[in-house]
Amino acid sequence: MSELSFEQMLEESFKTIRTGEVVTGKVIDVKEDEVVLNIGYKSDGIIPRNEYTNEPNVDLTTLVHVGDEMEAKVIKVNDGEGQVALSYKRLAADRGNKRLEEAFNNQEVLNAKVTQVLDGGLSVVVDEARVFIPASLVSDTYEKDLSKYAGQEIEFVITEFNPKRRRIIGDRKQLMVAKKAAMQKELFERINVGDTVEGTVKNVTDFGAFVDLGGADGLLHISEMSWGRVENPKKVFKAGDKVKVLIKDIQGEKIALSLKFPETNPWVNAAEKYAAGNIVTGRVARMTDFGAFVELEPGVDALLHVSQIAREHIDKPADVLKIGQEVEAKVVDFNEADRKISLSIKALLAPEHKEAPAEDQDVADVDIETVANAEE
Numbered sequence: 001m002s003e004l005s006f007e008q009m010l011e012e013s014f015k016t017i018r019t020g021e022v023v024t025g026k027v028i029d030v031k032e033d034e035v036v037l038n039i040g041y042k043s044d045g046i047i048p049r050n051e052y053t054n055e056p057n058v059d060l061t062t063l064v065h066v067g068d069e070m071e072a073k074v075i076k077v078n079d080g081e082g083q084v085a086l087s088y089k090r091l092a093a094d095r096g097n098k099r100l101e102e103a104f105n106n107q108e109v110l111n112a113k114v115t116q117v118l119d120g121g122l123s124v125v126v127d128e129a130r131v132f133i134p135a136s137l138v139s140d141t142y143e144k145d146l147s148k149y150a151g152q153e154i155e156f157v158i159t160e161f162n163p164k165r166r167r168i169i170g171d172r173k174q175l176m177v178a179k180k181a182a183m184q185k186e187l188f189e190r191i192n193v194g195d196t197v198e199g200t201v202k203n204v205t206d207f208g209a210f211v212d213l214g215g216a217d218g219l220l221h222i223s224e225m226s227w228g229r230v231e232n233p234k235k236v237f238k239a240g241d242k243v244k245v246l247i248k249d250i251q252g253e254k255i256a257l258s259l260k261f262p263e264t265n266p267w268v269n270a271a272e273k274y275a276a277g278n279i280v281t282g283r284v285a286r287m288t289d290f291g292a293f294v295e296l297e298p299g300v301d302a303l304l305h306v307s308q309i310a311r312e313h314i315d316k317p318a319d320v321l322k323i324g325q326e327v328e329a330k331v332v333d334f335n336e337a338d339r340k341i342s343l344s345i346k347a348l349l350a351p352e353h354k355e356a357p358a359e360d361q362d363v364a365d366v367d368i369e370t371v372a373n374a375e376e
Contacts (some may be wrong), residue, residue, distance in 0.1 A: 006140045017041055017084065019074050022091060027068040027286025032059050035088075037072065043083045047072055051087035052201065054115070074220025089128050090303065097163045104158040113157075114149045122149055124156070124170065131158065133170040140176040183215030184253075193247050196261075201241040211245060211257055218255035220245060225259050227266050229285065266299040267339060273298070274341050276331050279348065284325045292317040294327060294343060302341035304329060310346050 017023060017039070025037030025045055033054060037045040039207035051059055064070070072086035073094070081086040103110055112131070116123035121134040133156055137144060160169035191197060199211035199218065208221040220243075222233050230236055237243070249256040259312075274280060274296065282302065291305040306317055306329070314320055321327070329343035 010351055017074055017077060017258040021074045022071055023074060023086070024069065024071050025065050027070065028035070030061050030064050030066060032061060033061055037070070037086065039072075039084065039086075041084060043078075045072060045074075045084040045086040046079065046267050047086045047088050051075070051085075051089050051298060054128070065153065093177040094129035096125075096127030097168075099127055100129055100131065100158055100168055101161055101163075108156055109155055109157055110170075111153055114152050114154060117146050122146060122154075124154065129163075129168070131156070131168050133172055136194070137171040139174045140173050140180065147280050154376050157339050162209065184329065185215075187213060187215035188250075188253075190256075191247055193250055195247045196244055197247060198242065198258075199243050201237050201239055201243060202240055204234050204237050206233065209233055211243060212256065215224070216253065216255060216259040218245065218247070220257040220259065224257065227260055227264065228297075259337050266297050267336070270300060270339075270341075271336050272332065274302070274334055276304075276334050278331045279362055280330065280343070281326060282343075284321050284323055284327060286323065287317045287321065292321050294329065296341070300319060300341070301315060302329075302343045304345065306341045308343065309334070311349055 005171075011115045014362045023037075023041075023045065027035060028038050028044070029036035033049040035047040037047065039045045048056065052060060052063075053058055063083055069090060070088065072088045073091040074084060075087050075090070076085040076348055100110075102108070110126060110131075111125040112126050114122050117126050117152035118132075121132055121136075122131065122138060124131045133154075135143070135146060137159075140148070154172055156170040156172045157175065158168065159171045159174075160167060162168070197213055199213045202210045202212045204210075204216055206222075208219055208225075210217045223238060224232050225233060243259070245257040245259060247255065248258040279342050280296055280302075282296040284292050285295040286293050286299060289306070291303050291311070293301045294304050304317070306314055309317060309320060327345060327346065330347040331341060332344045333340075333342035333348060335341070
């Protein structure tokens with residue numbers, strides 16, 4: 001039996017390794033773009049930056065330190081320079097795939113950061129294993145621009161798992177649908193007609209505003225935005241505004257909202273404020289051929305008939321009045337049942353003076369006492 005040479009004995013003292021094997025080693029050197037491991041083999045193991053992480057241009061000295069112990073996967077026993085080519089990233093991806101398979105089988109909800117926004121959806125990474133979330137499964141509503149998700153942590157479930165074809169599909173939409181359904185159920189169990197609730201304006205249209213109540217949207221119609229007249233909802237509200245609203249009606253999943261709270265109804269004290277004989281001030285809100293409507297306060301309009309604007313004949317109100325003009329008038333009629341108020345400016349005007357006597361008379365010749373008696 002021949003004796004082994006020193007080199008042969010040294011060779012046999014090292015363990016054998018194979019491609020695809022997982023080895024454990026100690027970090028003996030770290031550079032910006034590679035990590036060197038002592039893996040107990042005749043050659044050291046090298047992990048280049050692109051086999052450590054998917055992040056480009058990262059400085060490995062900030063992530064790994066000499067003396068650290070770590071595992072890696074053997075890519076090549078000899079990389080061409082006598083060293084062992086290793087991959088930390090592929091080992092992590094293998095374990096990530098196993099983690100994703102378990103999550104797929106258990107329908108587990110995962111949480112991960114969006115690493116890429118693609119034309120057709122989002123890419124997230126779980127333990128170095130990539131998951132693709134198609135644009136149609138990102139949200140329960142259509143979103144043309146997905147850029148806002150870049151770098152965000154999102155929740156999803158795995159709905160398709162086929163690592164051999166590199167097809168691992170995530171779904172965020174079904175979680176949102178389920179969450180909204182639960183919130184909607186809770187909301188409808190909690191609210192009743194007459195309740196005051198807080199919500200957030202979701203979007204504004206020409207006919208009203210949709211308010212997110214946390215589980216369902218309610219419609220705040222333009223006619224319910226104020227006791228007064230609202231010309232354009234977009235001048236009153238914008239998306240994101242917080243509002244306290246009254247639940248006016250609930251029909252199935254439709255919720256009608258209002259800002260016309262009973263305690264702020266201007267007609268509650270109108271009988272006292274606008275009793276016949278009272279002198280009031282208001283703003284001309286709109287005009288017709290037969291008269292002008294004067295806003296006394298938001299929600300309370302009164303009619304100033306064309307015959308009550310002046311003592312002389314007027315063809316139409318627009319001949320002497322303008323929209324927005326402030327006028328003083330006397331209440332000549334108050335009808336609380338029909339919520340109608342009639343005004344008169346003419347009633348405040350001094351009576352017309354009679355024509356002077358035919359005989360001329362100097363003002364200086366008029367006896368003061370005579371004037372006083374006439375006034376009495």
